[in-house]
Amino acid sequence: MERLVVVSNRTADLGGKTLSGGLAVGIVDALKSSGGMWMGWNGDIVDKSRSMDARVETYDNVASLTMPLTKEEHNNYYLGFANKVLWPTFHYRLDLMDYRTEFARSYARVNGKFADILHPHLRDDDLVWVHDYHLIPLASELRAKGCNHKIGFFLHIPFPPSDIFSAIPRHQWLRECLLQFDLIGFQTQNDADNFCRYLKGNSDVKFLSPDRIRWHDRTIKIGHFPIGIDVDQFAAMAQETDEEIQLERKRRSLLKRFQVISADRLDYSKGLPQRMKAFRKFLDTSPEYRGHAEYLQVASPSREDVTAYSDIRGELEQLSGAVNGKHADINWAPIQYINQSISRERLALLFRCSLIGLITPLRDGMNLVAKEYIAAQDDEDPGILILSRFAGAAEELGDALIVNPYDVNEVAQAIKKAATMPMDERKARHRNLFSQISTNNADLWQRRYVAALRSVEPNVQRAQLSSHAKWRKEPGLGTMSNSRH
Structure with missing residues (x-):
């Protein structure tokens, strides 16, 4: 059976006796059932020379892969783009959005850093499940490295209507990053509908069915998977x-x-x-x-x-x-x-x-x-x-x-x-x-999502189509090459 690899901004305490939060409770059992890995930021803020330090710890058949952030990354990727741009916008609060180019650059670089650290640990048949708004570009970064794995994304927060999402500068870049995933999951039908309405405004997206689209040479599934708790x-x-x-x-x-x-x-x-x-x-x-x-x-x-x-x-x-x-x-x-x-x-x-x-x-x-x-x-x-x-x-x-x-x-x-x-x-x-x-508890949520990810049609990737690679080359933004460290 394929190994499940979970990637989120932060990881759960796999060594703790009691797990809290829907993400942790819903996923740990899935990781333990077939063996797996959970990757994320470890909460440490370090100087630049240690920014690529990664630690692997094993708990029975589950590995924890963690890394630190630098102060600049924490300020611009986490507090900046994730929580001053995406969080307010996705919660319909455009009045609180604070967009700065340095936020977007750091957000992209940190997602590249996640990919750089994760990629050597991936096995050929891994299923990769990426969580939440912090990591929208991660599939694009992995595709640029030639990663052909089935990669799913789940958004834990709302997805806003298209006119609100379109207010984010460079929203088209975010759209292309999302379309590098094989499965895009939302909490509610309304969120999934908002995303589909946004896509319908783009001529390069073809709807094969209400929940399947074709974008260039890729087929992508869209669904809603309401998260539950351990009742x-x-x-x-x-x-x-x-x-x-x-x-x-x-x-x-x-x-x-x-x-x-x-x-x-x-x-x-x-x-x-x-x-x-x-x-x-x-x-x-x-x-x-x-x-x-x-x-x-x-x-x-x-x-x-x-x-x-x-x-x-x-x-x-x-x-x-x-x-x-x-x-x-x-x-x-x-x-x-x-x-x-x-x-x-x-x-x-x-x-x-x-x-x-x-x-x-x-x-x-x-x-x-x-x-x-x-x-x-x-x-x-x-x-x-x-x-x-x-x-x-x-x-x-x-x-x-x-x-x-x-x-x-x-x-x-x-x-x-x-x-x-x-x-x-x-x-x-x-x-x-x-x-x-x-x-509709936490266990059913993760089983439904993983089953949907396992069943998606395989997409043969072509690294030159990476939306992130194209974004690096656009004028006025400077160079965002792979030498990010």
């Missing part, structure tokens, strides 16, 4: 005992209080200020819940070197202080705001004792937190999920209360509906939601 693992964590949380739950029960919980990275795409405003509106319009409803917002730090993220943190601190200043009394504060990371084990327990899960991103590829909230619930006393219509998970989780996250009145009304929902309805909704996440 059993998260449900088990939610049933562990934590004395502090149990005491707090008893206190709220005695005082007839309930908790609304949100947990996300501190990111402008998550709609965290809008959630606080919606909870404030709920208290303003339903005064009977003052003293009884508590909102816990967990916002773990993220990309603190990017100005837009520090701005969000300041806004949340101001909002939580204003709401508490207006509504709190001597033994009750409506909002508890935590700007630090909380372990998944503890988060699972907090989800289980929260009546309402408020998960309302402004735009999200999937949002696994919504699925984790469902997995954590007690079948006999389940909580209610309020979910943004703009999260990818909304395509699957129709029994949640689906809301427009921009409409604070609608979200406030959903909080009240959840707070007053009869137990029979809560149980029925939870039954359906739990069945959905149990069926």
Whole structure:
């Protein structure tokens, strides 16, 4: 059987006892089943002389291939092009895009560096699975080296409509890089449709079927593969005992209080200020819940070197202080705001004792937190999920209360509906939601994707057609030759 080679910006801790995140949980079992390799940045930032240092470690039949970045690469490839150009654009925030030519050059060079390090480790029959927006040019770089492997790409974040994607300078280069993959996977049907609509504006692309295209001498498959979670693992964590949380739950029960919980990275795409405003509106319009409803917002730090993220943190601190200043009394504060990371084990327990899960991103590829909230619930006393219509998970989780996250009145009304929902309805909704996440779990996601990649038609590559090689030769950008180190 072919070996699976996974490439992502960062790798999982293959030596750890517990894996976190949909990517890690969904892939490690696939790697272990047939043997494989996971390649990515190791988190180290080094001087230029050590930039090509690579380390290989083996865990049973799985190899970990990691490398460092230089400070320039971290600033321009990771913080720059990946997170100041692609991330905001793919989340429909053109106002936050900060494009600079040096960002694009570094992004291309680092993808070339990934290819330089990976290529000698590839076997002839390897399946290569590349993950996310950091590595869009990787297949192009590997093709330029004569790599004829089946290479798949999976985008974990949304793919925007064509007019938004086209606003990225050199978007045609990104398009040609994507078309060097054999399989291009998205989280939702809407994302796949957006990509196909963008391709239809290009005369050199021919659609053979709704999910297969022909570009020059290549046939490429396009599909959507919604990612899931390890439901059993998260449900088990939610049933562990934590004395502090149990005491707090008893206190709220005695005082007839309930908790609304949100947990996300501190990111402008998550709609965290809008959630606080919606909870404030709920208290303003339903005064009977003052003293009884508590909102816990967990916002773990993220990309603190990017100005837009520090701005969000300041806004949340101001909002939580204003709401508490207006509504709190001597033994009750409506909002508890935590700007630090909380372990998944503890988060699972907090989800289980929260009546309402408020998960309302402004735009999200999937949002696994919504699925984790469902997995954590007690079948006999389940909580209610309020979910943004703009999260990818909304395509699957129709029994949640689906809301427009921009409409604070609608979200406030959903909080009240959840707070007053009869137990029979809560149980029925939870039954359906739990069945959905149990069926479309992390294991099914990776099996569907790998099977689709294995079944694609082989494409014989011609290195001279490398889109990246052509981009290096275009005037005004300088030389981007293979001597990048």
